[in-house]
Amino acid sequence: MTEQSAAGGLSRTDRWLFAIETAFNLIAAFSIFGLMLLGVVQVFSRILLWLDQSMTAAWGFELGLGFSIVGYIDVVEQAIALFAFLGIAYCQKMGGHVRMDLALRGLSRRALWISEATAILLSLFVVAVLVYYGIEHFLRAVESEDSTIDIRLPVWPSKLLVPVAFSLLWLRLLVQFVAFLRLVASPEKEPVAVPTIQTIEEIARHEIDESDESRYRQGG
Amino acid sequence: GAAWSADDMVDGPAVTWNHSLWGKPRAFTMGLEHLSDELARRTGGKFEYNLNYGGLSKPKENLDGIEIGAFEAANFCNFYSPDRTPSAMIFSLPFLPIGDWEVRIKASDAYYQHPAVKKEMAGMNAMIYMAGVLPQYEFLGRGEPPRKLEDWNGKKVRAGGGVADAMSKLGATLMTVPATEVYTLLERGTVDAVSFPYSYAHAAYKVHEVADWFTGNFQPGTADCPTVFNIDAWNALPKQYQDLLMELKWEVYEKQKAAYLAADDVNIPMFQKELTEVRFTEDELAEFRKQIGMPIWQESFVDRYADRLPTQELLDFLLAEAEKARGGS
Amino acid sequence: MVVLAVLIVIGMRVVFATALVGLLGLVAIFYVKPNFDLLRAFEVAGGIAGQTPHSKAVAYPLSVLPMFILIGFLAFYAGITKAVFEAARRWIGWVPGGLAVASVFATAGFAAVSGASTSTAAVFARIAIPEMLKNGYDRRLAAGVVAAGGTLASLIPPSAILVLYAIIVEESVGALLLAGFLPGIFSAIIYALLIVFRAWRNPELGRPIKGFSWSQRFEAIPGTFPILLVMAIIIGGIYFGLATPTEAGALGAFVVFVMAIFRGMKWDSLKDALLETAKLTVMIFSIIWGVLIFVRFLGFAGLPNAFANWIVNLPLDPWMVMILILLAYAVLGMFMDAIGMLLLTLPVVYPAVIKLGPELGFESATEVSIWFGIIVVKMVEICLITPPIGLNCYVVNGVRPDIPLSDIFRGIGPFFIADVLTVAGLVMFPAIITWLPAQM
Ligand code: NA
Ligand code: NA
Numbered sequence: 001m002t003e004q005s006a007a008g009g010l011s012r013t014d015r016w017l018f019a020i021e022t023a024f025n026l027i028a029a030f031s032i033f034g035l036m037l038l039g040v041v042q043v044f045s046r047i048l049l050w051l052d053q054s055m056t057a058a059w060g061f062e063l064g065l066g067f068s069i070v071g072y073i074d075v076v077e078q079a080i081a082l083f084a085f086l087g088i089a090y091c092q093k094m095g096g097h098v099r100m101d102l103a104l105r106g107l108s109r110r111a112l113w114i115s116e117a118t119a120i121l122l123s124l125f126v127v128a129v130l131v132y133y134g135i136e137h138f139l140r141a142v143e144s145e146d147s148t149i150d151i152r153l154p155v156w157p158s159k160l161l162v163p164v165a166f167s168l169l170w171l172r173l174l175v176q177f178v179a180f181l182r183l184v185a186s187p188e189k190e191p192v193a194v195p196t197i198q199t200i201e202e203i204a205r206h207e208i209d210e211s212d213e214s215r216y217r218q219g220g
Numbered sequence: 221g222a223a224w225s226a227d228d229m230v231d232g233p234a235v236t237w238n239h240s241l242w243g244k245p246r247a248f249t250m251g252l253e254h255l256s257d258e259l260a261r262r263t264g265g266k267f268e269y270n271l272n273y274g275g276l277s278k279p280k281e282n283l284d285g286i287e288i289g290a291f292e293a294a295n296f297c298n299f300y301s302p303d304r305t306p307s308a309m310i311f312s313l314p315f316l317p318i319g320d321w322e323v324r325i326k327a328s329d330a331y332y333q334h335p336a337v338k339k340e341m342a343g344m345n346a347m348i349y350m351a352g353v354l355p356q357y358e359f360l361g362r363g364e365p366p367r368k369l370e371d372w373n374g375k376k377v378r379a380g381g382g383v384a385d386a387m388s389k390l391g392a393t394l395m396t397v398p399a400t401e402v403y404t405l406l407e408r409g410t411v412d413a414v415s416f417p418y419s420y421a422h423a424a425y426k427v428h429e430v431a432d433w434f435t436g437n438f439q440p441g442t443a444d445c446p447t448v449f450n451i452d453a454w455n456a457l458p459k460q461y462q463d464l465l466m467e468l469k470w471e472v473y474e475k476q477k478a479a480y481l482a483a484d485d486v487n488i489p490m491f492q493k494e495l496t497e498v499r500f501t502e503d504e505l506a507e508f509r510k511q512i513g514m515p516i517w518q519e520s521f522v523d524r525y526a527d528r529l530p531t532q533e534l535l536d537f538l539l540a541e542a543e544k545a546r547g548g549s
Numbered sequence: 550m551v552v553l554a555v556l557i558v559i560g561m562r563v564v565f566a567t568a569l570v571g572l573l574g575l576v577a578i579f580y581v582k583p584n585f586d587l588l589r590a591f592e593v594a595g596g597i598a599g600q601t602p603h604s605k606a607v608a609y610p611l612s613v614l615p616m617f618i619l620i621g622f623l624a625f626y627a628g629i630t631k632a633v634f635e636a637a638r639r640w641i642g643w644v645p646g647g648l649a650v651a652s653v654f655a656t657a658g659f660a661a662v663s664g665a666s667t668s669t670a671a672v673f674a675r676i677a678i679p680e681m682l683k684n685g686y687d688r689r690l691a692a693g694v695v696a697a698g699g700t701l702a703s704l705i706p707p708s709a710i711l712v713l714y715a716i717i718v719e720e721s722v723g724a725l726l727l728a729g730f731l732p733g734i735f736s737a738i739i740y741a742l743l744i745v746f747r748a749w750r751n752p753e754l755g756r757p758i759k760g761f762s763w764s765q766r767f768e769a770i771p772g773t774f775p776i777l778l779v780m781a782i783i784i785g786g787i788y789f790g791l792a793t794p795t796e797a798g799a800l801g802a803f804v805v806f807v808m809a810i811f812r813g814m815k816w817d818s819l820k821d822a823l824l825e826t827a828k829l830t831v832m833i834f835s836i837i838w839g840v841l842i843f844v845r846f847l848g849f850a851g852l853p854n855a856f857a858n859w860i861v862n863l864p865l866d867p868w869m870v871m872i873l874i875l876l877a878y879a880v881l882g883m884f885m886d887a888i889g890m891l892l893l894t895l896p897v898v899y900p901a902v903i904k905l906g907p908e909l910g911f912e913s914a915t916e917v918s919i920w921f922g923i924i925v926v927k928m929v930e931i932c933l934i935t936p937p938i939g940l941n942c943y944v945v946n947g948v949r950p951d952i953p954l955s956d957i958f959r960g961i962g963p964f965f966i967a968d969v970l971t972v973a974g975l976v977m978f979p980a981i982i983t984w985l986p987a988q989m
Contacts, residue, residue, distance in 0.1 A: 022824075025824055025827050025828065025831075026820075026823075026824065026827075028827040028830070028831065029820075029823035029824050029826065029827040030823065032615040032616075032619060032823065032826055032827060032830065033619075033823060035612060035615065035616070035795075035799065036616060036619060036799045036802045036803055036806070037799075037803070038799070039616070039792075039795055039796045039798070039799020039800060039803075040799055040800055040803045042792075042796055042799075043786075043791070043792050043796050043797075043799070043800050046410065046791070046792075047791075049376075049393075050409070050410075070394060070396065071396065072396055073396045073609050074396075076609055076612045076795065077607050077608065077609050077612070078607065079612075080606055080607050080608070080609075080611060080612050081603065081606065081607055083615055083827055083830050083831065083834075084602075084606035084607070084611075084830070084831065084834040085602070085606070085831070085834070086827075086831070087827045087828055087830070087831035088831050088835060090827075090828060090831070091828050091831045091832050091835070092562075094828060096828050096829075096831075096832050097562040097563070097564055097565075097832055097835055097836075098562065098563045098564070098832065098836055098886045098888070098889055099557070099560055099561065099562045099563055100557050100558065100560070100563075100884070100885065100886070103558045103559070103560070104559075104560045115559045115560055116560060118559060119556070119559055119560050119561035119562070119565075119566075122556065122561060122565065122566075122569055123561065123562065123565035123569075125569070126565055126568050126569040126572060127565065129572060129595050129598065129599070130568065130598060130599055130602065132595065132599065133595040133596055133598060133599020133600070134599050134600075134602065134603070136596065136599060137284065137596075137599050137600040137603060140284060140287065144283075144301070144303075144304040144343075144344065145303040145304060146301045146303065146304045147301055147302060147303040147304070148301075149299055149300065149301075149302070149380065150380070150396055152302060152303060155301070158603065158607060159603050162602050162603050166602075204667075204940065204943035204944040204946065204947035205947050235583075236582075238849075244914075270851075272848065274719075274848075275845075275847075275848030275849070275851075275853060275854075275896075276845070276848055276849060277597075277604075278604050278605070280604070281600060281604045284596075284600055284604075285597070288592070288593055288596035288597070289589075289592075289593050289596075290593055290596065290597050401721065401723065401790070401793060404723070404789075404790030405790045407790060408789050408790035408791065410790055410791065456584055
């Protein structure tokens with residue numbers, strides 16, 4: 001296999017994976033939006049309920065306004081798994097997970113890639129363990145018919161999200177590991193499919209872009 | 221106050237057990253504190269029984285921890301995951317005749333030794349050591365007190381488990397409120413009444429500061445948070461330590477009961493001084509038991525878990541044990 | 550601990566480094582127990598680690614985090630930043646150093662829709678600095694006030710970091726959010742007084758901006774309504790018990806969302822904002838469970854208890870111990886991410902602080918934990934404006950490359966002193982922190 005096609009294969013895999021990661025992250029994003037709407041409904045229905053009861057107290061008749069979403073807390077709790085986990089591979093791809101890279105800044109290119117590859121290899125190990133035992137945790141919930149407190153939603157679907165999301169993360173880490181190995185072998189190559197270290201200035205720049213009102217007003 | 225002789229000492233190898241709890245030391249844990257102290261004292265420090273308040277697991281996952289063997293002992297509450305421990309859900313039924321402390325302790329302890337219950341727990345690699353004997357629930361509320369059972373109609377109440385089933389049959393609106401927010405939501409009228417184990421939990425969340433009235437003898441139901449051991453850990457324990465644990469169990473019950481009663485001695489006079497006490501007549505309660513209680517026993521326990529447990533047999537067993545305890549005391 | 554430090558220094562993501570060390574630590578703990586061989590130890594340790602992500606993330610109070618993050622992202626579309634600065638300028642510009650003082654109060658106002666210090670600093674670097682330079686203000690002052698003002702976002706609700714603190718120490722999230730409000734205002738007032746004093750002694754720093762009529766002042770008010778509304782929803786909703794923090798956050802986000810729609814936000818921008826919100830949310834959740842696997846290991850090792858006993862038995866004055874703890878936070882904060890640092894240290898430090906509480910003169914554990922939470926967050930925020938990292942200063946420098954970093958760090962100097970005074974004030978008058986939540 002030529003170096004050209006290796007890099008090509010790597011970036012193709014990278015793009016495929018990124019499409020799935022984006023889809024997962026979109027689900028997470030819309031669950032957040034849904035959580036917002038649900039909260040609004042919850043507050044307004046509580047206000048209606050209060051109005052209705054005040055009216056009942058004052059005039060003695062009931063309009064039947066408002067309701068309390070029974071099990072709201074149960075639903076929200078289970079939905080947390082959607083935005084707590086599904087975006088995790090997307091975040092890794094974008095270099096979004098917190099780390100300290102002060103010490104890395106001074107390294108030579110090869111030392112840098114070796115250090116990155118080591119870190120990813122260890123991450124691969126721990127994520128694999130978490131996938132395996134995440135599945136066990138999920139299976140325990142299935143077998144024991146574990147459910148939530150108020151409305152007895154089954155808890156296994158949210159527990160299943162953990163190994164699913166972490167498996168995707170594992171694949172992302174694997175791609176990054178291969179990509180770093182390639183760079184360790186030939187440090188002068190153009191990096192493919194790996195996040196690069198940002199300087200503090202770049203991090204600041206990112207924050208600035210995020211908060212650039214004019215960018216948003218033009219619609220993206 | 222008894223003077224212990226050297227005969228009380230139990231000899232054996234060094235063993236360390238971890239017990240996973242949550243929250244802060246309180247009436248509920250006083251018995252276990254006693255257990256930990258006594259085990260250390262009577263084995264000359266050989267059997268170290270550590271109570272961990274929250275460091276080992278989240279309360280809802282204590283059964284998982286027992287199953288995987290992360291710790292040797294733990295408490296779990298039946299309402300944490302109802303469908304996981306259906307046998308323990310019996311204690312959440314409203315108006316069970318187990319309000320008296322002695323009856324409660326004896327009947328629950330016997331109940332957990334029933335083969336069907338043991339089998340269910342063994343499926344999670346767990347065995348129940350002793351009942352948690354939470355006190356009966358009562359309501360504290362704001363606004364117009366519910367003098368008659370009809371007055372509950374339309375009230376917004378915080379309740380769970382069997383208490384919730386009973387209250388919704390009375391026409392109350394159920395609200396889901398985290399315990400930490402109860403104080404504020406009651407004060408602002410978002411909820412009208414809240415149920416908690418009586419009296420210490422009401423006092424712990426300072427509910428009495430914002431309430432106008434309390435029910436003194438409603439006893440709409442309770443819950444249970446038994447102590448469980450990991451079966452492997454139990455089997456690996458030397459015989460003399462097993463015997464010691466079983467011997468100490470009754471002291472633990474006594475200590476716990478004393479802690480609850482001590483809390484009542486402080487709290488109830490305070491409630492009575494500051495709030496209006498609502499008491500129902502025996503006839504009303506008997507009526508309530510028949511009209512509301514028994515149908516829920518059938519619906520929420522006997523029918524609901526019939527495919528997993530001999531539920532009718534278990535209910536009859538508990539009631540018989542309660543009767544026996546009442547006769548014996 | 551050493552292994553964890555090494556892994557983090559070689560650039561491993563904090564979530565994986567802490568999870569790995571936690572896992573291996575647990576293996577070691579079980580391996581030395583009788584009846585455990587290596588395989589069995591690994592089984593149990595893996596089981597504990599494997600259930601932690603779900604068990605720690607799936608908790609209702611945490612659901613407030615994405616709501617607060619969403620408010621922050623949508624706030625940029627709602628166009629409220631300029632309005633709030635304009636109102637502050639017209640109302641308070643007449644004092645010595647008026648524009649800088651206006652910047653302080655504008656950042657404090659914007660803090661009510663922003664949970665993050667850096668983005669607040671970025672926004673005002675763009676709006677307030679040009680205005681100040683145009684009016685001949687000292688550029689160190691101009692840059693310093695924006696970098697420092699940004700930190701108010703973490704005290705005034707909504708604040709992600711206060712939510713996390715509340716969750717780690719199992720306090721009411723609502724109480725912590727309320728507790729941050731007055732100290733945030735107090736901080737802003739100290740900043741303002743400092744500016745007025747300096748500009749009064751040396752008018753060259755920044756001249757008053759005068760000549761606004763009362764009608765002009767009142768005209769500027771409506772533009773700030775959105776912020777007032779969000780503030781009323783979040784603080785009022787929690788204070789009056791009308792809503793849980795999540796519900797209040799949801800309503801706040803919804804208000805900002807509707808406003809953004811009115812200002813012509815397009816589908817693409819909404820999608821971007823949601824994707825960014827999701828990314829930041831998963832990042833925070835990951836640190837939470839990663840660090841908590843490590844914390845489980847500490848729990849099984851019995852470290853928190855041991856540390857608390859050691860601290861309480863130190864032959865030192867309890868206030869001396871407290872000051873040492875705060876200094877340790879200041880030093881750690883220079884090198885570490887704020888959220889990760891709090892998660893890592895609190896499970897060990899917090900029990901000790903609670904044990905110290907009575908000796909420090911606090912009446913209840915709740916009081917101590919709320920007070921300590923605000924103080925610690927303030928310490929962490931100070932690190933955001935001090936070298937070596939001082940991210941807020943870099944942010945300002947990024948927006949205004951014409952102001953050298955060295956000038957910004959020098960401009961920060963007086964604000965650093967103001968912050969030290971603020972912390973001293975909060976230590977001497979803890980009621981500034983504990984009064985509001987006690988009224989709940
Ligand atoms: Na804020
Ligand atoms: Na820092």
